[in-house]
Amino acid sequence: MREEELLYKAIDGIPIIKEPGSSASINRGSWRLVRPVHHKEKCTKCKICYAYCPDAAIKWTSDGPDIDLKACKGCMICMEECPTGAITQEKEN
Amino acid sequence: MKQTLITGNEAAAWGARLARPQYIPSFPITPQTECIETLARWGADGGLPNTYFDRLESEHSVMSAAVGAAAVGNRVFTATSSQGLLLMHEVLYIAAGMRLPIVMATISRGLSAPVTLWSDHNDFLDQRDSGWLMFHAENNQEVLDMMLIAYHVAEDNKVLLPVMVNMDGFVLSFTDEPVTIPSFEMVDKFLPDYAPEHTITPDRPVTIGAPALDEYTFFKAQNHVAARNALGVIEQVQDEFEKIFGRKYDMVDEFMIEDAELVLITQGSMSTTAKAAIKEMRADGIKVGLVRLRIIRPWPASAIKEALKNARAIAVIDRNVAPGRGGIMLPEIVETLYYLESRPIISSFIVGLGGNPQTEEKIKEITHKLMEDLESGTPRVEWNDVEEL
Numbered sequence: 001m002r003e004e005e006l007l008y009k010a011i012d013g014i015p016i017i018k019e020p021g022s023s024a025s026i027n028r029g030s031w032r033l034v035r036p037v038h039h040k041e042k043c044t045k046c047k048i049c050y051a052y053c054p055d056a057a058i059k060w061t062s063d064g065p066d067i068d069l070k071a072c073k074g075c076m077i078c079m080e081e082c083p084t085g086a087i088t089q090e091k092e093n
Numbered sequence: 094m095k096q097t098l099i100t101g102n103e104a105a106a107w108g109a110r111l112a113r114p115q116y117i118p119s120f121p122i123t124p125q126t127e128c129i130e131t132l133a134r135w136g137a138d139g140g141l142p143n144t145y146f147d148r149l150e151s152e153h154s155v156m157s158a159a160v161g162a163a164a165v166g167n168r169v170f171t172a173t174s175s176q177g178l179l180l181m182h183e184v185l186y187i188a189a190g191m192r193l194p195i196v197m198a199t200i201s202r203g204l205s206a207p208v209t210l211w212s213d214h215n216d217f218l219d220q221r222d223s224g225w226l227m228f229h230a231e232n233n234q235e236v237l238d239m240m241l242i243a244y245h246v247a248e249d250n251k252v253l254l255p256v257m258v259n260m261d262g263f264v265l266s267f268t269d270e271p272v273t274i275p276s277f278e279m280v281d282k283f284l285p286d287y288a289p290e291h292t293i294t295p296d297r298p299v300t301i302g303a304p305a306l307d308e309y310t311f312f313k314a315q316n317h318v319a320a321r322n323a324l325g326v327i328e329q330v331q332d333e334f335e336k337i338f339g340r341k342y343d344m345v346d347e348f349m350i351e352d353a354e355l356v357l358i359t360q361g362s363m364s365t366t367a368k369a370a371i372k373e374m375r376a377d378g379i380k381v382g383l384v385r386l387r388i389i390r391p392w393p394a395s396a397i398k399e400a401l402k403n404a405r406a407i408a409v410i411d412r413n414v415a416p417g418r419g420g421i422m423l424p425e426i427v428e429t430l431y432y433l434e435s436r437p438i439i440s441s442f443i444v445g446l447g448g449n450p451q452t453e454e455k456i457k458e459i460t461h462k463l464m465e466d467l468e469s470g471t472p473r474v475e476w477n478d479v480e481e482l
Contacts, residue, residue, distance in 0.1 A: 006318050010250060011290050013315030014192045015308075017300040 029057075032074035034089040036067055042086035049078035049087060096273045101265030102127035104233040104272050105172060105198035105258065108240025110135060111280040112196070115167040118147045118158040122177040123210050124262035125200040129172055152177040156184035163193035164301055166292035168244070171195070174262060175202035175216045182220065188255045189224025189316060191302040192291070194247030195255040196240065201361070202262040203447040211448020212262035214360060214413040218389070218421045224316045226256040226323055227389040231346065231364050233270040235387075236260045238340060241275075241284060245330045248287050251322040261362040263448060275338055283337045320391045327388060344396035346385035349375060353382030355463050356404040356437075358426060360386045360412065363444075363451040367410075370456035381460050386422065394429050401430060406438040406467035408459050412445040419443065419474060440466050444477040451477075 043064045050058045050065055057071035058078065065078075065087075079087040099107065105128050109117070117136075119129040136146040149155050152173050159169045173181060178199055188195055201217050203209040214229075221227060228243060230236040236258065243256035260266060293299055305312055324344070331342045348368050350356055359367050364385040374381050384400045401407060407430075411420025418424075423441045430436060442459050445451045455477060466472055 003317075006314050008251065008318045008322055009315055013312070013319070014253070014291055015190065015302050015305055015312045016291055017303055020298040020300070 027070050029069055029072045029074065032069075032072060032092050034074045034076060035069060035092055036072065036074070036076060036078055036087050037090050038065055038067060039086050039088065040064060042084045044084055044086075046083065048081050048083065052077050052081045096271050098269040099233060099272050099274075100127065100267055100269055101230075101233045101236050101260045102200065102267070103131050104236040104270075105200075105240060105260065106131040106135075107272075107274050108237045108258075109170040109196075109198070110141060111237075111275065111277060112168065112170070112241060112244045112284060113277075114144055114170040116145050116147065116159070116162040116169045117141075118149050118155040118162070118169070118171050120149055120152050120155045120173070120177060122152070122174045124202055124212075124266040125172045125174040125177070125198070127266065128198060128200065132170075152180040153184060156181040156188065159195050159197075160184060160188050160191065160193060163188070163195050164191060164293050166287075166289050166294070168248075168287040169193075169195045170197070172198040172200065174200045175204060178216045178220065179204065182223070185220055185223040185225060185255075187302060190312065192253040192316070192319065193255060194244070194253055194287075194289075196243045196247055197255070197257050198236070198240065199257050199259045200262045200266045201259055209447035210262070212264055212362075212412075213446045213448065214259075214261075214411075214421075215446075217257070217259045218413050220257060221390055221421075224254065224320070226252075226254050226320060226391065227259065228256060229259045229360050229387055229389055230265070231362060231385060231387070233260075233265055233268075233272045234340070235342075236265065237272055237274065238334065238338070238342070241280060242327070242330050242334055242342070244287075245284050245333075246323055246326050248285075248289075249323075249326045249330075250290070252319050252326050254316070254319050254323065259361070264362040279337055283333060323391045324393060327391075342387070344388055344393040345400050346383075346387050347400050348383040348385070350382035350384060350400060350404070353380050353403070354405040355379070355381040355460060355467065356401060356407050357381065357383045357456070357459065357463075358386065358407060358409045358422070359383060360389075360410075360422070363410070363412065363456075366451055366453055367456045370453035370460070373453070374457060374460060379460065379464070392425065392429075397426070397429050398433065401437070402433060404437045406440070406463050408440050408442055408463045410442045410444055410459065412451075414443050414446065438466050438470065438472050440472045441474045442477060443475070446478070449478040
């Protein structure tokens with residue numbers, strides 16, 4: 001586009017996100033290389049993975065951790081910290 | 094309206110006070126300290142009734158706090174110099190990108206190393222790509238006036254960009270000059286209340302300046318268009334200013350250029366000295382004039398082109414240097430004049446670094462060298478004030 005054709009968009013030209021919390025609806029884990037997989041049979045429900053997740057991608061349920069893959073970046077800290085090996089990793093395609 | 098003797102620092106403080114800012118984050122640095130000390134004194138004495146005067150631990154924090162305060166809808170003023178301005182550098186881009194109309198007085202001082210306390214324009218011009226609008230005053234009256242014009246332009250909905258108002262350290266910052274200080278009533282008539290459309294409030298929570306992926310270029314282009322809009326807005330605001338205060342400002346300051354074959358291009362306080370020298374040279378029959386750059390961003394290309402269209406030889410006098418390149422304003426002027434039908438000889442003079450005084454004699458020497466260049470048809474790059482050790 002030629003420079004003269006650039007139109008001034010007033011407030012729409014300012015980088016504002018008007019809806020709070022709107023990023024919850026988008027996939028923030030798209031660059032993940034590996035994904036955590038939870039094995040229920042080894043889990044003692046100690047909540048360590050839930051506490052250690054730096055991105056609050058793990059919700060706690062009565063069945064143990066529920067990993068939100070739209071939020072998870074695949075850092076695998078949960079796997080590293082899990083004392084019983086109840087979380088392993090799988091390659092993303 | 095009263096006229097009184099005040100320093101450049103006090104003129105900037107008065108400009109801020111008259112604009113009634115709600116927030117002043119501050120950190121001291123020579124030669125700016127007197128400006129915020131003056132505001133702090135007024136604040137302590139009750140002279141800034143609706144202003145929160147804040148003392149922070151660094152210039153990076155000052156500009157960060159300024160961004161936060163402006164984002165929640167406050168009119169903000171701050172001031173800095175030299176290394177302090179460089180420490181703000183990162184946050185300057187954020188203020189511009191978030192389109193927050195902060196006004197800041199910068200009091201030029203050369204950059205280390207080696208250490209200097211005195212003025213040159215490298216600190217100010219290092220910010221020229223930050224997205225801020227950049228004004229440069231010649232004298233203390235213009236410092237005060239530019240402050241008011243700056244708020245009006247910055248807060249215009251067609252612009253919404255921060256503005257830096259620069260003055261030369263020591264030469265203006267610590268020198269008393271007669272300045273007409275307008276009344277609050279007049280300023281209130283000129284400068285509307287700040288009522289921003291985009292603010293962060295608990296009632297309407299928004300995010301400003303979050304990551305952008307494909308839209309990044311769009312927002313950068315909008316910053317550019319807003320700065321381009323500022324050209325027209327500045328002209329309009331300066332007209333309004335003249336109507337209310339009676340002082341006229343143009344996009345560039347032209348002095349004796351109607352029939353001038355030789356034109357000096359200057360910035361800041363040395364322009365006053367140069368004008369005095371030009372008057373004397375005119376008496377000797379030398380056809381020399383001056384164009385002073387007072388609006389650096391947005392770049393007033395057509396005003397500069399118009400002012401220089403009849404010049405046969407031009408001396409771009411840079412009080413700054415980009416090592417490995419030369420004077421910073423030189424390429425800007427050369428590009429602006431490239432498509433003129435008959436291009437003038439353009440010589441470059443690098444002068445006054447670290448506050449080296451620019452006397453009338455030095456201006457006359459520059460003019461005589463420019464005359465030689467016009468005769469020989471060869472431009473030069475000349476360093477003044479270089480002392481061989």
